[in-house]
Amino acid sequence: MPKRRGIYFAFQGLMVAVLLLLFVYFHDEEANWIGRFWFLLTVSAASLITLRLTSERILQKWWFQSGLFISDAVLAAITLHWSGSHPTLLSLYFLVIFGTAITRQLRQSLAIAGLISILYVLSDVHSTADPEFWIGLNFLWVSVGLMALLSRDTQNAKREQDVFYQERLRRLESLATLGQVAGEVAHRIKGPLTTIRVNAEVLALRQEEDHQAKKELAEIQAAAERCKGILKDLLDLGRIEEIDLSDGDFRDPIKTALRGANPSFRSKKITTKIDLPDAAMPISADRGLIHEAIANLLENAAQAAAEGGTVDITARTVFLGHSWWPGTQRLRVHRLTVVDDGKGIARKDLENVFKPFFTTKEGEGSGLGLSAALRILEKHGGTISLDSPGLGDGTIATLEIPAQD
Structure with a gap:
């Protein structure tokens, strides 16, 4: 049974059960209640x-x-009407009103609720002088407003x-495409860039006396090195599309990434x-890729931390979600x-930090x-997520990966 059909069927089954139960309990003994019961049962069935039997398209x-819903009303x-207008039977109207939420169409629900109000008045018109009648009608429209x-x-x-989800899908698609293109571009540029860098080194050795030429060649070498770093990032981005999973300990890539980041921390006298x-x-996981992701967070922290500042690195295993329903599985992550x-990080920049080529450090990094x-x-x-209370208040980077049972 398709999902939407199942929801409508479940509601209708509940409606039928409540309707028949209330009729049997409050029916008029002097009337032909058995015939009326069979009528209600036949129509409900x-x-x-x-x-x-109705097709999903018609549904x-x-x-x-x-x-x-109108037939239910x-x-x-x-x-x-057949049960003497007992106040308890008003719950049938409330049930139909809240049931209209299944349609996911607010205007349609309000139109049905208006018709139900008319039926309520017509089915109990002889009680209009009773204050309870109007209280019931008010409750009916309070229910409509709540719905x-x-x-x-x-x-x-x-x-x-x-x-x-559309934004996330768009980002994933753009990153996947970028990774494929980046790998190809990086491979094509790597050769010519190496030639430029090597020739600049050779020319610098030949220009011992010409200090201006040496300075300009040093600038060429520095720019070539920066391009080399960008190419490495591009190649890494392309390699992400093919991961090699193996069992391991999440603490291992953390430790190796920390060893790699230690020189950056020491150079700024940062306490870790x-x-x-x-x-x-x-x-x-692919241990090499996880190492790169962690190393990136640590390098960003080293660059952002103040001279002589502090960086806190904490790892924990936590459970996501709530286990309010018996037997539900909570996701365990590291x-x-x-x-x-x-x-x-400025609040306006937080939503852009994961976009390719976005950087707040002009002339640094890719x-x-x-x-x-x-x-x-x-x-x-x-x-991975980044958060910051604001400029001057530091940054909190959080990385989560599913734990293996």
């Missing part, structure tokens, strides 16, 4: 059979959905979620506070947090490091 039509009105609020909130949440668990942190006390790190983690089913 017909609605369930119709839902079971999506507004007129079918409206007809279903009519049955509720008939039941209310409208919930419906709009659900639609907004769905719209935001769609935008989020490292807190890793004693127990193993099993993962299934989380690495890198906190520096540096200059921080702007590909965080893009590559995010792509690495997403290929492993994990993620």
Whole structure:
């Protein structure tokens, strides 16, 4: 049974059960209640059979959905009329009103709610002088308002979620394409760039007396070295598309990345506070790529931290989500947090930090490091996020990767 059909069928089954139960409990003993019961049972069964046999395409039509809820409202009105208009039977109207939220169409739900109000008045018109009648009608429209609020909130949440996933898909597609193109471009440029760099070194050795020429050649060499670094990032970005998974310990790439970042920390007299668990942190990952992602976060922290500052590196195993329902599985992840006390990131830049070639350090770096790190983690089913209270308040980088059982 398709998913939407199952939801409509479940609601209709609940509606039928409540309707018949209330009628049996509150029916008028003097009337032909058995015949009325069989009428309600037959019509209710017909609605369930119709839902079971109707095609999914028809189920999506507004007129079918409206007809279903209007027929439920009519049955509720008939039941209310046959049962002496007992106040408890008003719950049938509330049930239909909240059931219209299944349509995911606010205007359609409001139109049905208006019709239900008319049926409510007609089914109990002789009680209009009773204050309880009007209290019931007010409660009916309070329910309509609440349903409208919930419906709009659900639609907004769905719209935001769609935008989020579309943006994430677009980013993944752009990174995948960029990685493929980058690898090819880097391979083609690497040869000519090496020639420029080597020739600049040779010419510098020949220009012992010409200091101006030596200075200009040194600038060429420095620019060539920077291009070499950018090419390395491009090649790394291309290599991400093919990962080689193996079982390992998450602490190992953290330790090797820390050893590689130590010179950067020492050069600025940065104090590192490292807190890793004693127990193993099993993962299934491409160890080399995970090392690169962690190294990138550490290098960023070293560049951002103040002279003589502090960088905190903490690793923990945590559970994501809530286990409020028995038997539900919570996702277990290993989380690495890198906190520096540096200059921080402006709020306007936080949403751009993972975009390829984005950098706040003009003339330094390629702007590909965080893009590559995010792509690495997403290929492993994990993620990376950056947060900063503001400029001058440091940065918090968080890396998460699924733990292996």
